[in-house]
Amino acid sequence: MSALRGRGVEVTALGLGTGGIGNLYTKVSDEQAHQAVAAAWRQGVRYFDTAPHYGLGLAERRLGEALRDRPRAEFTLSTKVGRRLEPVHATAPGDDLANGFAVPATHRRVWDFTADGVRRTLDASLARLGVDRVDIVYLHDPDDHAEQAFREGYPALERLRAEGVVGAIGAGMNQTAMLTRFVADTDVDVVLCAGRYTLLDQGALTDLLPTALDRGTAVVVGGAFNSGLLADPRPGARYDYAAAPPELLDRALRLRSVAARHGTTLRAAALAFCAAHPAVVSVLVGARSATEADDCAEQFRAPVPAAFWRDLKETGLLPPDAPVPGPRDPS
Numbered sequence: 001m002s003a004l005r006g007r008g009v010e011v012t013a014l015g016l017g018t019g020g021i022g023n024l025y026t027k028v029s030d031e032q033a034h035q036a037v038a039a040a041w042r043q044g045v046r047y048f049d050t051a052p053h054y055g056l057g058l059a060e061r062r063l064g065e066a067l068r069d070r071p072r073a074e075f076t077l078s079t080k081v082g083r084r085l086e087p088v089h090a091t092a093p094g095d096d097l098a099n100g101f102a103v104p105a106t107h108r109r110v111w112d113f114t115a116d117g118v119r120r121t122l123d124a125s126l127a128r129l130g131v132d133r134v135d136i137v138y139l140h141d142p143d144d145h146a147e148q149a150f151r152e153g154y155p156a157l158e159r160l161r162a163e164g165v166v167g168a169i170g171a172g173m174n175q176t177a178m179l180t181r182f183v184a185d186t187d188v189d190v191v192l193c194a195g196r197y198t199l200l201d202q203g204a205l206t207d208l209l210p211t212a213l214d215r216g217t218a219v220v221v222g223g224a225f226n227s228g229l230l231a232d233p234r235p236g237a238r239y240d241y242a243a244a245p246p247e248l249l250d251r252a253l254r255l256r257s258v259a260a261r262h263g264t265t266l267r268a269a270a271l272a273f274c275a276a277h278p279a280v281v282s283v284l285v286g287a288r289s290a291t292e293a294d295d296c297a298e299q300f301r302a303p304v305p306a307a308f309w310r311d312l313k314e315t316g317l318l319p320p321d322a323p324v325p326g327p328r329d330p331s
Contacts, residue, residue: 001046002281004189004218009135009167011076011282013275014300015047016040017222020288021062022055023102028288030062037066039290041075043297049192049222049284050129051080051140052121056096056107057128064129077131078192080140080172081121082153084112100241113145113153122160133165138172138192139182146178154186174223174240176208183208183217190281195223195240197277199230199255199270199312200248202319205277212279221274222284230255230270255317262308268299269308273318275300276325 001010021033028036037048048067050059060079067075085107093105112121122137137157142149149171157169171182172192179191191212197204197219204219212219225231227238233252237244244252256266274283283300287293304325312318 002218004136004168004281005216007161007168007189009076009189011047011218011220012045013282014043014045014271014297015049015220015282015284016045016293017284017286018048018050018059018063019054020286020292022050022059024054024100024286024288025102026288027102030065032289033062034066035290036287036293037063039293040287040297041070043294045293045297046075047078047282047284048075049078049136049220050125051083051138052085052125052128053080053083053099053109053140055101055103056105056109057085057124058101058103060125060128064131068130072131076135077129078136078138079122079125079129079134080138081118081125081157082111082113082140082142082145082149083109084117084121085124086110111145113139113142113148115152115156115159118153118156119160122165135167136170136190137166137168138170138190140172141174142171143173143175143178150186154182154188158187172220172222176204176206179204180207180211183211183215188217190218190220192220192222192284194221195226197221197274197280198224198226199266199273199318200226200239200251202322205319205322209277209279217279218281219277219279220282220284221280224270224274224283224285225267231267233266251317255312258311258315258317259304259308262305262311264302264304264308265299267295268302269304271296271300272302272304272325273322277323 168189170188170190229239285296309324
């Protein structure tokens with residue numbers, strides 16, 4: 001477990017993201033979702049991340065139900081604010097696939113980084129989760145709402161932390177520039193960087209990660225597989241929630257070939273790379289079944305040969321200054 005800046009909040013090196021159990025792209029049954037969380041727990045995962053955005057609250061409800069009988073002091077829970085859910089009054093609501101989730105469109109998302117919106121959104125999340133507190137709250141994707149997020153949303157999170165309502169605060173995004181600004185200009189404890197520090201995209205290496213190290217701010221990495229391309233590179237695979245462009249598919253196939261040559265898997269390498277940077281405290285993986293949760297945990301634990309990393313750097317598949325895992329302790 002890694003602690004966040006002395007806040008009394010700890011995260012495991014491997015965490016479970018819950019977009020998948022919120023029916024991201026495809027339907028998942030309640031039982032499948034429950035078993036995915038149970039398998040992650042069995043594998044030692046004690047950090048769980050969710051958001052109202054995931055399945056219009058479905059992920060939060062399912063996660064809360066799956067953790068209901070677990071001792072609250074034994075796991076760390078994070079959710080997000082910035083998208084407030086409002087009911088849609090329709091006799092036959094459509095679906096939410098336009099936003100990526102295979103759920104009925106019973107609610108609509110309202111961007112809201114006001115102080116009131118932050119508290120209302122968090123209160124609704126607590127109700128869906130069935131808990132009286134979460135440990136970490138992130139401002140969720142404030143890309144197009146920077147002024148309101150910095151002027152109102154962030155101070156609201158500071159007040160919640162000061163009041164003891166939450167243990168740690170931060171921001172979660174798919175870009176590094178604004179996350180770097182949060183780290184440099186505010187007192188966030190942690191940031192969640194999705195998809196910008198992977199074997200295919202090391203954008204965070206130039207700004208966010210060195211700034212976080214300098215400030216002592218923890219970084220959680222999500223999207224280690226870039227929406228699936230690094231888990232299973234093939235035609236039609238997704239990269240950042242859309243079909244992977246040919247050049248990235250080719251690069252992923254080359255990475256997989258090098259991994260096979262060194263007796264490892266691309267999945268193991270993708271997870272190990274994210275975890276190797278000294279600013280990174282946890283890597284989030286998405287799993288929609290027990291099988292996927294078990295595989296992620298097993299791949300995360302699998303050693304990746306040092307020769308694999310040397311090969312990537314020598315062939316230009318990885319920058320020469322990118323941190324890579326050191327030798328494993330044989331004990």
